[in-house]
Amino acid sequence: MQEWLRLSxxxxxxxxxxxxxxxxxxxxxxxxxxxxxFTEEQVNRDILPVGTYSYTAQLIIVFLVTDFxxxxxLIIVLGLSGIVVWSIQLWTDSLLAVQIGGIFYGTCVATEVxxxxxxxxxxxxxxxxxxxxxxxxxxxxxxxxxxxxxxLLIYMQWMDYRDLNYIxxxxxxxxxxxxxxxxxxxxxxxxxxxxxVPSVEKRNxxxxxxxxxxxxxxxxxxxxxxxxxxxxxxxxxxxxxxxIGSFWLIFGFCGYLQVIFYIQILWTMINVEKIPxxxxxxxxxxTLLGALSALGAGYIHSSLLTNRRYIVLLxxxxxxxxxxxxxxxxxxxxxxxxxxxxxxxxFYSFAGTVASAEIAKHLEDDSFGLVFGFNTFLxxxxxxxxxxxxxxxxxxxxxxxxxxxxxxxxxxxIAYLVVFFMTLCSSNNKFGLNSLESPKLxx
Numbered sequence: 260m261q262e263w264l265r266l267s268x269x270x271x272x273x274x275x276x277x278x279x280x281x282x283x284x285x286x287x288x289x290x291x292x293x294x295x296x297f298t299e300e301q302v303n304r305d306i307l308p309v310g311t312y313s314y315t316a317q318l319i320i321v322f323l324v325t326d327f328x329x330x331x332x333l334i335i336v337l338g339l340s341g342i343v344v345w346s347i348q349l350w351t352d353s354l355l356a357v358q359i360g361g362i363f364y365g366t367c368v369a370t371e372v373x374x375x376x377x378x379x380x381x382x383x384x385x386x387x388x389x390x391x392x393x394x395x396x397x398x399x400x401x402x403x404x405x406x407x408x409x410x411l412l413i414y415m416q417w418m419d420y421r422d423l424n425y426i427x428x429x430x431x432x433x434x435x436x437x438x439x440x441x442x443x444x445x446x447x448x449x450x451x452x453x454x455x456v457p458s459v460e461k462r463n464x465x466x467x468x469x470x471x472x473x474x475x476x477x478x479x480x481x482x483x484x485x486x487x488x489x490x491x492x493x494x495x496x497x498x499x500x501x502x503i504g505s506f507w508l509i510f511g512f513c514g515y516l517q518v519i520f521y522i523q524i525l526w527t528m529i530n531v532e533k534i535p536x537x538x539x540x541x542x543x544x545x546t547l548l549g550a551l552s553a554l555g556a557g558y559i560h561s562s563l564l565t566n567r568r569y570i571v572l573l574x575x576x577x578x579x580x581x582x583x584x585x586x587x588x589x590x591x592x593x594x595x596x597x598x599x600x601x602x603x604x605x606f607y608s609f610a611g612t613v614a615s616a617e618i619a620k621h622l623e624d625d626s627f628g629l630v631f632g633f634n635t636f637l638x639x640x641x642x643x644x645x646x647x648x649x650x651x652x653x654x655x656x657x658x659x660x661x662x663x664x665x666x667x668x669x670x671x672x673i674a675y676l677v678v679f680f681m682t683l684c685s686s687n688n689k690f691g692l693n694s695l696e697s698p699k700l701x702x
Contacts, residue, residue, distance in 0.1 A: 262382075263381075263382040263383065263386045263389075263390065266378065266381050266382060266390075266442065267378065267382070267386075267389070267390045267393045267394070268393075269437075269440070269441055269442075270374070270377060270378050270390075270393075270394055270397075270441065271393050271394055271396070271397035272397070272437055273334065273338075273374070273434055273437050273438055273441070274374060274394055274397040274398045274401065275397040275398070275400055275401040276401065276430050276431075276433050276434035276437060277337065277338065277341065277374075277401070277430070277431065277434040278397075278398050278400075278401025278402045278404075278405060279401050279404055279405045279408075279426070279427070279430040280405050280427040280430065280431075281405045281406070281408050281409030281412065281423045281426050281427060281539065282345070282348070282409065282420070282423035282424045282426070282427045283405065283409075283427070283542075284405075284406055284409055284410070284523075284538035284539040284541070284542045285409065285413065285420045285423065285523075285536065285538055285539065286523065287299075287302055287523035287524055287526075287527050288420050288523070288527065288536060288538075289348075289420040289421060289423075289424070290302050290306065290357070291527065292420055292421075294420070294421045295352065295357070297354070297357075299524055299527060299528060299657070301354065302524060303521065303524050303650065303657060304650060304651055304654075305354060305358070306354070306357055306358060306361060307361075307520055307521065307524075307650075308646045308650055308651055309358045309361030309362060309364075309365075310361040310362075310364045310365050310368070310520070311365075311516070311520065311639070311642055311643055311646050312365070312643060312646070313361060313362045313363075313364065313365025313366065313369075314364075314365040314368050314369055314639055315365075315636075315639035315640060315642070315643045316365070317365055317366055317369040318369045318372070318632075318635065318636050318639055319632075319636050321333065321366075321369045321370055321372060321373075322372055322632045322636070325370070325372055325373040325376065326376075329380070329443065329444040329445070330373045330376060330377040330380060330444045331373075331377065331438070331441055331442075331443055331444060333370045333372075333373035334370070334373045334374055334377060334438045334441065335435060335438045335439060336366065336370050336373075337366075337367055337370040337371060337373065337374060337438070338431060338432075338434045338435025338436075338438050339435055340363045340364070340366040340367040340370065341367050341431035341434070341435070342428065342431045342432055342435060343360070343363045344360045344363045344364045344367060344431075345424050345427050345428040345431060346428060347359065347360035347363070348360060348424050349421070349424050349425070349428065372632060374394075375394070377441070377444065378390045378391075378394060380444045381442065381444060399546055399547075399549075399550045402542070402543075402546040403543050403546045403547055405539075405542075405543075406539045406540065406541075406542035406543030406544075406546060407539065407540065407543040408426075408539075409423055409539035410537060410538070410539030410540040410543065411539075413535075413536075413539065414535070488629065491622075491629060491630075492629060492630070492633070495621075495622055495629075495630045496630075498621050498622075500617060500618075500620075500621045501618050501621050501622065501630065503569075503570065503573075503617075503678065504614040504615070504617045504618040505614075505618060505630070505634050507573045507577075507610070507614045507671070507675065508611065508614050508615065508618070508631075508634050508638070509634050509637045509638045509641065510638075510641065510667075510671050511577065511607065511610065511611060511614075511668075511671065512611070512634070512635065512638040513638045513639075513641040513642045513645065514580075514664055514667050514668055514671070515607050515611075516638070516639075516642050517642060517645060517646070517649075517664055518584060518600075518603060518661075518664055519604075521650075521657065521660065521661075522600055523538060524657050525587070525588060525596065525657050525658070525661055526538065526593060526596060526597075528656075528657050528658070529591050529592070529593050529596055530593050534593065536593075537597065541597045541600060541601065544601060545600065545601050545604040545605065548601060548604070548605045548608075549604050549605055549607075549608035550608075552605045552606070552608045552609040552612075553608045553609065553611075553612040555609065556608075556609045556610075556612035556613045556616070567679060567682055567683075569613065569617060570675055570678055570679045570682070571675075571676075571679055572610065572613060573610055573613070573614060573672075573675050574672045574673075574674075574675035574676045574678075574679060575672065576606045576607070576609065576610035576672075577610075577668045577669070577671040577672030577675065578668070578669055578672035578673070579602070579606055579672075580602075580603050580606055580607060580668045581664075581665045581666065581667070581668030581669035581670075581671075581672065582665070582669070583599040583600075583602040583603045583606075584599065584603060584661055584664050584665040584668060585661070585662060585665035586599050587599030587600060587603070587661070588657075588658050588661035588662060588665070589658075589662075591658075615631070618630065618631075645667075649663055
């Protein structure tokens with residue numbers, strides 16, 4: 260077996276195992292059930308926001324530390340933090356303990372950056388597209404298995420909501436053990452770059468000078484890290500195509516996180532008749548449909564979309580998602596809300612893939628992780644602000660919270676419509692928008 264394929268399979272196995280968390284679609288039902296006895300208000304205002312704050316606080320630090328520590332240690336931390344989270348879920352009862360679990364959940368999510376970047380440090384660039392598809396497929400398979408198996412176990416009454424946490428804990432343990440066997444990384448993008456010293460290596464008799472050269476190279480490397488980060492960063496964010504895609508991803512991902520974080524509370528409040536919940540099936544369905552929509556987006560982006568059509572598409576998806584969120588909360592029917600959530604997830608996956616592909620098309624290879632990491636960080640900062648104001652600040656019901664999220668997406672769509680009309684009406688380069696049709700802009 261080729262080395263790159265072996266590494267891909269090793270990492271895919273880890274990604275598959277860590278995503279098998281059948282308890283997650285039912286976490287709210289578990290927390291408000293007889294096992295924890297929290298109220299919906301406590302879950303909404305005191306428990307779920309902790310994960311948001313923790314994720315935001317840790318992401319930018321983890322992004323740099325991951326590169327400095329060369330990926331593998333952070334992948335192990337990812338698994339260990341998952342073990343801590345679900346151990347707390349199973350064997351503690353206090354609100355403080357569950358909030359501490361939320362902090363570790365933030366660690367678990369933040370350290371996923373190590374998983375997504377590890378493979379690019381271990382394989383040649385010509386295999387990037389293949390290993391990316393492999394790891395993405397592994398994650399989707401794990402998520403689909405988690406949602407469908409969790410729903411089946413609940414529906415058949417073979418397990419209750421608490422029992423599902425044992426399966427999740429077991430898979431996190433397996434993933435952590437597996438991570439320990441991943442090969443170590445010797446070089447990375449920023450802190451441990453490859454240094455070419457052919458003139459020194461050829462002089463085998465002069466080991467002292469070779470060693471001295473390595474010390475100088477390491478010191479120079481540390482001094483140049485900020486420059487290595489700044490140059491591609493500046494080049495990326497002065498490209499208008501990158502900015503248009505990035506702003507949609509920043510605001511879109513923020514809204515997406517708010518919806519998926521709090522949707523279970525909405526479903527619980529809608530389900531006043533206490534009919535059986537189908538959260539797991541819905542999550543499994545959204546995973547499958549989202550994967551298909553992302554696949555379709557790749558073909559549409561490469562063959563049909565001009566720059567102006569691309570802006571209209573982003574605008575349309577944001578407005579559709581806003582309307583879906585509104586209807587899912589306003590029509591207080593559980594299955595209508597499920598359907599609205601599926602529409603929201605599928606359209607977000609489609610537009611997110613298009614925006615990501617458009618950004619990647621205008622980026623240098625080594626700045627891909629930097630730009631998407633920074634976009635994610637800004638999304639989390641915005642999500643933190645939204646959580647502080649909407650969830651913890653103004654004491655709104657969960658229904659009014661979702662009305663705000665719906666308005667947020669509609670506003671995003673309107674903003675992109677304005678950008679579109681500016682590209683049509685602009686007759687000069689004052690704003691640089693009339694040149695969006697150029698495929699080689701800023702290159």
